[in-house]
Amino acid sequence: MTIRVVVADDQELVRSGFALILDVQEDIEVVAEAADGAAAVEAVRRHRPDVALLDIRMPRMDGIEACRTISAESACRTVILTTFDSDAHVYEALHAGASGFLLKDVRRDDLVHAVRVVAAGDSLLAPSVARRLVEQYTAGGPRRAAGPDPRLDVLTGRERETLLLLARGRSNAEIAAELVVSEHTVKTHVGHVLAKLGLRDRIQAVICAYETGLVAPGPPPPGGFPGGGASPAPARG
DSSP: OOOEEEESSSHHHHHHEEEEEHTTTTTHHHEEESSHHHHHHHHHHOOOSSEEOOOESSSOOOOHHHHHHHHHHOOEEEEEEEEEEHHHHHOOOOHHTTTTTETTOHHHHHHHHHHHHHHHTEEEEOOOHHHHHHHHHHTTTTTSSSOOOOGGGGSSSHHHHHHHHHHHTTTTTHHHHTTTTTTHHHHHHHHHHHHHHSSSSSHHHHHHHHHHSSSSSSSSSTEEEEEETSSSSEEOO
């Protein structure tokens, strides 16, 4: 299956460079380029792509607002590309519905990998972004709740355990081992957690675990946050 992509960046050379890298892949087709967020939204409406790469700082409509609109209107998944990796941008992008967040100095192969991962329904964060998410909650940031939130009452005990392990950076295999169940069962639990809490993917589930107070601040877990490592890695559902 060919992955259809829209690339949006107000710098023509950057936009064309990303488009060229992606378009030469046998399984990826760049169906449109856009110089601002409003044009990106229109391109998504017209071409119905699988993935939209969005720069954050663009005229008329920035990448965060474009991401929010695209996520609300379509099944197109978004990856935010920027030279800035501030906490505010990370949180704004993820809460707007982004499925990936990469810095513009991303390697060619990692950019292609990110598009494939997100198109497959997974989520992805650059390692530096993943570290910032953990550091924010370790520092006791304002988004963290003081204790468990009533929103979690909709979860069963096993689903709450699954969410806790997700927030600690465990893979499906590791969760299965800890809960002594099959990986298929873990995937079912993850799906129920996302559906009951109205979350888009595992990344939002991890954020929710911290926001609701299910996970207390502390050092990042061994192995890092989902998406951590030497190069961007998927947080699979």
